[in-house]
Amino acid sequence: MGAKSAKGTGAKDTGAKGAKGGSSSNVGGENTVDSAHELLQAVAQEIFSSKKCVIVTGAGISASAGIPTFRDKDGFFQTIKKKYQGLHLGTTDIMDYTQCYPNRVNQSVPHKMTILHHNVMMDLKALARTKSPTPFHWFIDFLDSKGILLRHYDQNIDGLIEKLQVFLSFDKVFYKVVQCHGTLTCLQCRKCRSITFDPPKEKEDVLRSGELPTCDEKECSRRSSRLNATLREIGFARLRINVALYRESADHFLGDNAGDVAKNDLREKPDLLLVVGTSLNMEAAGTIKLVSDFCRQNTLKGRGRKRIFLNPEAPPSNISSLFDVWVCGRADDFIERLRRMAPDGNNAFILFFIQY
Numbered sequence: 001m002g003a004k005s006a007k008g009t010g011a012k013d014t015g016a017k018g019a020k021g022g023s024s025s026n027v028g029g030e031n032t033v034d035s036a037h038e039l040l041q042a043v044a045q046e047i048f049s050s051k052k053c054v055i056v057t058g059a060g061i062s063a064s065a066g067i068p069t070f071r072d073k074d075g076f077f078q079t080i081k082k083k084y085q086g087l088h089l090g091t092t093d094i095m096d097y098t099q100c101y102p103n104r105v106n107q108s109v110p111h112k113m114t115i116l117h118h119n120v121m122m123d124l125k126a127l128a129r130t131k132s133p134t135p136f137h138w139f140i141d142f143l144d145s146k147g148i149l150l151r152h153y154d155q156n157i158d159g160l161i162e163k164l165q166v167f168l169s170f171d172k173v174f175y176k177v178v179q180c181h182g183t184l185t186c187l188q189c190r191k192c193r194s195i196t197f198d199p200p201k202e203k204e205d206v207l208r209s210g211e212l213p214t215c216d217e218k219e220c221s222r223r224s225s226r227l228n229a230t231l232r233e234i235g236f237a238r239l240r241i242n243v244a245l246y247r248e249s250a251d252h253f254l255g256d257n258a259g260d261v262a263k264n265d266l267r268e269k270p271d272l273l274l275v276v277g278t279s280l281n282m283e284a285a286g287t288i289k290l291v292s293d294f295c296r297q298n299t300l301k302g303r304g305r306k307r308i309f310l311n312p313e314a315p316p317s318n319i320s321s322l323f324d325v326w327v328c329g330r331a332d333d334f335i336e337r338l339r340r341m342a343p344d345g346n347n348a349f350i351l352f353f354i355q356y
Contacts, residue, residue, distance in 0.1 A: 043305050043325055044341040050272040052150040053143055054265060056291055057136075059156060060277020060311060061331045065131040067158045070095075071279060080120060087116070094120055097245040110210025118207040121241050125184035128158040136276065136331040139338075141166040144176055151265050152177045153258060155278060155287060157243050159185040173264055180244075180258045180287060187239035189215040196239055203239065212238035262290050269299040276310040277331050280319065288319060295322035310334055 047053070059069040069075040080094050093099040093113070100117035133141075137160055143149040144166040154161055154177055161167055161177055162185060169176040182188075187196040187203065194217050196203070203213040214220075220237040273294050280288055300306045309315045310327040320326075327334055 039305075039325070040327070040337060041341055043308060043327060044338055045343075046272055046305050046308070047274075047338065048343055050148055052268060052270045053148050053272040053274065054151050054153070054270045054294055055140060055143075055149065055274045055276065056153045056278065056287065056294075057140075057155060057276045057331075058278025058280075058311075061134060061136045062131075062156055062158050062160055063277070064134045064330070064332050065160060067128060067131060067156075067160070071281065076124075084116065087112075092246055095243075095245050097248040100245060112210075115208075115210035118210060118241070121184060121243065122204055122208055124158070128160065128184065131158070131160060133160045133163050134332055135335045137161055137164060139335055140164075144169050149176055150268055150270050151261060153180055153262075153287075153290060154178065155180050155284070157181055157184050159183050174261045178258050178261050180290075182241075182243040184241065184243060186242045187213070188242040189217065189220060189237065189239050191215065191237045192217050192220050194220075195242065199239070207241065212240055215239055258286065258290060262293060266293060266297055270294065270297065271299055271306065273297075273300055273307045274310060275308065275315075275323070278311065279313055280316055292319060292322060295319075 059067070059071075059075075063069055068079065070077055072078075077091050077094070081089050081091065090096070090099075094117055099113050101114060102111055140149065140152050140161070141164040144152075149166070149169075151174075152161070152166065157179075161179075162183065167175075167177050185198065187199050188194070189196075192215065194215065196216070199213070206213040215237050273291075275291055278284070278287070280291065294300065295307050305324045307322065307324045308327060309320075309323040309325065310329070310331060312328060312330060314320065314326055314328070315323055
């Protein structure tokens with residue numbers, strides 16, 4: 001279907017060409033609103049009236065904190081390629097399992113890509129430690145505090161959301177925040193799947209050397225000492241950075257968890273979907289499926305502007321028709337626009353926007 005576009009920080013009915021500078025559009029539906037401002041007001045009203053909101057976020061919500069996005073021309077992947085030109089890295093090699101852990105079982109010394117991957121991840125973790133959550137992070141936290149947030153599916157690995165109360169929020173079954181791709185702030189044993197939070201410097205030093213620190217769980221430690229002649233067994237009883245990589249096993253623990261939570265949330269019948277700061281590129285197949293499943297939910301489909309895509313770039317053409325609105329802009333700019341539209345009678349939203 002056709003869609004109108006508008007200049008300025010606003011909104012577009014999606015299906016049309018994107019507008020620059022933070023306008024929004026209706027993706028895939030008939031446009032019944034004449035101006036971007038009015039369309040934004042309609043989007044804002046959906047947010048202000050939501051009772052069960054699902055939010056899916058990408059690197060765009062952390063950019064204003066000083067955390068590089070992955071795919072921008074000056075982003076993480078391009079920076080690594082330029083810094084290590086002599087290695088002739090492919091664009092995503094630094095996050096590719098087959099590149100970072102080649103022939104792990106049969107190797108007696110760490111591979112150079114393993115060393116590089118570990119050091120780059122530890123450097124990114126050190127950077128994220130110095131950064132603070134952005135206004136959009138705080139907005140997610142606010143929605144949870146008011147009982148509006150059903151779930152936050154976070155693709156980011158920077159751990160910024162972990163600095164807010166929402167990270168500890170829990171419903172009857174699952175935590176409110178699902179870290180779809182893991183987090184740099186902890187390590188995971190690939191054998192017993194136990195998590196080591198805030199690992200000590202000694203374990204980080206082992207990682208920087210290209211090795212994998214040992215798992216401290218008793219059963220894992222005993223098995224490793226018994227089978228120390230088998231490198232495969234030792235490898236699986238050691239800790240790895242808790243981040244999902246490209247071309248990793250399809251049964252990755254993190255991906256399974258996100259799928260289980262999504263099935264539960266679909267049964268809860270969410271009334272709003274916000275997809276923010278992510279390009280939804282084809283390599284994020286798991287996230288695309290998750291978003292597609294929510295977009296096809298009966299409580300969202302064909303019921304106004306309840307499926308909202310917020311990003312400077314338009315959603316991919318193969319899934320753009322799933323969204324009602326494309327808000328073309330940055331996450332924090334959108335929060336500023338919402339601040340100006342907070343309804344007079346909604347004291348909770350007004351107090352939030354006074355603070356931020």
